[in-house]
Amino acid sequence: MAGRPVAVPDALKDLGERFNDPALKSSTRILILISLALNRRMSVVRILTLTGTEKGSISNHLKKLEASGFVVTRTSKTFGGYRTTVEITQKGLQTCIELLTTFSNFKQSV
Amino acid sequence: MSQENRNSAPPTGLDADEPVTLGEIKNATERAFKYQRYIARRTFALYYLAWAAAILFVVGSPNLMTLVGLSGALGETFQLIVRLIALAGAASITAVIFRDARRILMVRRALDRGKWIYSRYAGGLILWMFVVASAYVVVSWYFPTPPSRYFPGPAYSNLVFYALLLPIPFLLYRLMSLAFPDQRPVEGPIALTTFAVAAVISLALYFPPKGNSEVDFWKLGWVWGATALVWLLSAVYAFFSAQDELEALRS
Numbered sequence: 024m025a026g027r028p029v030a031v032p033d034a035l036k037d038l039g040e041r042f043n044d045p046a047l048k049s050s051t052r053i054l055i056l057i058s059l060a061l062n063r064r065m066s067v068v069r070i071l072t073l074t075g076t077e078k079g080s081i082s083n084h085l086k087k088l089e090a091s092g093f094v095v096t097r098t099s100k101t102f103g104g105y106r107t108t109v110e111i112t113q114k115g116l117q118t119c120i121e122l123l124t125t126f127s128n129f130k131q132s133v
Numbered sequence: 134m135s136q137e138n139r140n141s142a143p144p145t146g147l148d149a150d151e152p153v154t155l156g157e158i159k160n161a162t163e164r165a166f167k168y169q170r171y172i173a174r175r176t177f178a179l180y181y182l183a184w185a186a187a188i189l190f191v192v193g194s195p196n197l198m199t200l201v202g203l204s205g206a207l208g209e210t211f212q213l214i215v216r217l218i219a220l221a222g223a224a225s226i227t228a229v230i231f232r233d234a235r236r237i238l239m240v241r242r243a244l245d246r247g248k249w250i251y252s253r254y255a256g257g258l259i260l261w262m263f264v265v266a267s268a269y270v271v272v273s274w275y276f277p278t279p280p281s282r283y284f285p286g287p288a289y290s291n292l293v294f295y296a297l298l299l300p301i302p303f304l305l306y307r308l309m310s311l312a313f314p315d316q317r318p319v320e321g322p323i324a325l326t327t328f329a330v331a332a333v334i335s336l337a338l339y340f341p342p343k344g345n346s347e348v349d350f351w352k353l354g355w356v357w358g359a360t361a362l363v364w365l366l367s368a369v370y371a372f373f374s375a376q377d378e379l380e381a382l383r384s
Binding site for chain 2: 045047048049050053054057058060061062063072073075119120121122123124126127129130
């Protein structure tokens with residue numbers, strides 16, 4: 024995935040294109056996406072701990088990520104009640120890797 | 134939101150939908166890796182616990198056999214099943230560690246640009262475990278201890294087994310440094326060193342090649358019992374330290 028350093032204008036253009044997706048126009052959603060790329064699957068409770076945001080807000084963020092096809096959410100019945108888990112999709116993983124690679128390229132270029 | 138505020142704000146909260154800054158990506162990445170460290174320490178706590186239990190079951194299976202009142206072929210089969218279940222459980226936790234390390238490195242590689250060395254160590258460890266298992270089976274088969282043909286006890290197989298265990302801590306140490314690239318948790322090297330020392334002492338107890346009747350099983354039991362205890366303490370320490378890391382992330 025990681026290649027040779029790219030020129031600054033190219034890196035900037037890449038970065039701009041990546042952020043055109045509405046789902047990536049929030050640092051909270053980027054944080055969720057990176058964490059899911061690291062963990063593959065997380066419960067909503069863990070995502071709440073990670074981000075420190077309120078449940079309603081997280082629900083909104085997850086809906087946007089799901090609408091872009093980056094994550095899928097599943098609710099299952101457990102002994103303690105219902106549990107919602109969020110899993111990153113291949114598209115989400117690919118986007119996250121590309122985003123971080125572009126970010127890394129940009130950091131190295133400047 | 135001003136550029137300055139956006140850069141200094143943590144990657145949390147009800148941020149508006151607008152292109153994020155590079156500073157925010159950096160913050161989000163750092164926070165995600167800190168959280169990952171918490172998750173990894175919890176997973177490693179489970180890993181130490183599973184291997185402590187596996188060691189205890191492998192070492193203590195003869196006592197367990199006596200406790201349930203089994204003997205002969207039935208007792209040997211019981212021991213074999215207990216050992217296999219314990220080792221399979223520990224191996225499955227190890228597989229989770231491998232899978233997680235692979236994913237972490239895939240993301241890290243995107244940031245660090247090309248430090249892709251996981252497969253060398255993971256592949257090496259898997260290959261080595263395969264060699265250990267194969268050598269154990271082959272040597273057990275060719276140098277059986279009558280009357281059992283299948284169950285451990287032969288003069289050479291244990292010697293080979295402990296000799297082949299020796300490189301495993303070194304490979305695990307490397308994998309641990311990949312799972313915790315910033316700083317290895319203190320309990321990891323302690324647990325692995327104990328394992329290596331136990332393997333060396335066991336090797337010494339079986340050398341020159343001895344049958345089971347000539348080996349001091351009390352010493353062997355103490356060595357591996359102490360190892361299991363250290364791994365158990367490592368599990369407890371890793372679990373509580375993980376909580377501290379989570380609290381630090383919250384604050």
